[in-house]
Amino acid sequence: MSSKRSHSIGSTESPAEIIKRPKLNTLGQEAAPDGFPKVGSPEVEDEVVAVQSMVPSRHANARVGIQRSIAMVLKHDGFNSSTPEAMESFTGLVETYLESLIEETKRFALASRRDHPIPLDFEAVLRRFNLPVSSLRPHLKNPLPTVALAPSYQYIHEADEDAYATLPLLGPELSSQEDRDAKKYIPSSFPDFPSRHTYKFTPQEDANTRDSKKIREEAARTAQHGEDALRRLVRASKMRKQKEAKTLVERDSHGKERFRLWEATMKRFMGADHRGENTEQVEIADHSMIVNGDAVFARKEVSRLGKRSSPLTSSSGK
Known part of the structure; x- marks a missing residue:
């Protein structure tokens, strides 16, 4: 039995609303009242008109299902009708009771560190509400026919799962x-x-190679870099010493002339390999001492014990 809350659309309109409704013209369009633009006018073509959806939501379907269950129980108990106020009161009580049951069941599950409740949680909630499990046995067999228990909905609103999906960041x-x-x-x-x-982690190739040839090449390259660094160091020290000597010699005229002649002679000898070309651009400090980069692999000096033992052997031979 359905409740008396359901009414037709036409019955809910008052006579005053029917009088205020705009009349239809001969073309089937509503005649706009004075002072408002018509629907086909260019003033309202660009406006967005919101259309109210009459499709019931999930909450509305669930509420109607609760009211249907209440109406079936009332019919089984001998009631033929119900006022809208009584039906609304019954619906509020059932919703509050079910909500408290669900909240307590969820609280028991979370207290046990579970995401979803289990039958033991539901049994604990029943004991909390003074409802033993034995009290549910009379309700295992429903007195109502099975055909009447299955609900039927005119409009089923399917939720859009993609509406709440977030875009990947x-x-x-x-x-x-x-x-x-x-x-x-x-x-x-x-x-x-x-x-x-x-x-x-990002996989990377092993840069530590075990090739002996590459190891020797790397050692020779490192030795060459060390030799170049030592050459630059010796050159810088010699340049500093030459500048200091030049400043000391140039204090008197004889020393300045002597230093000029010595410098010209050295430049002439060093520019002989280049056939006298660009002798002014050659610096004396570039031809400094040669550093042996392979000194580690050179022949080692004889130890002192060997040096001391050699005269003893010669004297004993005499």
């Missing part, structure tokens, strides 16, 4: 969604994985 190179999907044992309530670079 990371690309496929950094996204960890594949790792999350591969591990089925992770609960769905857990948050998403962070970026892949936070817990995985």
Whole structure:
């Protein structure tokens, strides 16, 4: 039995609303009142008109289902009708009672560190509300026929799952969604994985080679760099000493002339290999001492014990 709350659309309109409704013209369009633009006018073509949806939501379907169950129980108990106020009061009581049951069941599950309740949680909630499990046995067999128990809905609103889906913030190179999907044992309530670079390393090739030829080449290159560094160091020290000597010699005229002649002679000898070309651009400090970069692999000096033993052997031979 359905409640008396359901009325037709026409019955809910008052006579005053019917009088205020705009009349239809001969073309089937509503005649706009004075002072308002018509529907086909260019003033309202660009305006966005919001259309109210008459499709019931999930909450409305659930509420109607509760009211249907209440009406079936009332009919089974001998009531033929119910006022809208009584039906609304019954609906509020049932919603409050079911909501408290669900909240307590969820609280017991969370206290046991479970995401979803189990039958033991529901049994504990029944004991909390002074409802033993034995009191539910008379209700195992429903007195109402099975055909009347199955509800039928005229409009079923299907939720759009993509409406609440968030767009990915990371690309496929950094996204960890594949790792999350591969591990089925992770609960769905857990948050998403962070970026892949936070817990995985980038594979790199081993740069430490074991080739002896490359090792020797690297050692020779390192020795050459050390030799060049020593050459620059010796050159800088010689240049500083030459500048100091030049400043000391140039204090008198004889020393200055002597230093000029010595410098000209050295430049002439060093420019002989270049056939006297660009002798002014050659610096004396460039031809400094030669540093042996392979001194580690050269012949070692004889130890002192060997030097001391050699005269003893010669004297004993005499």
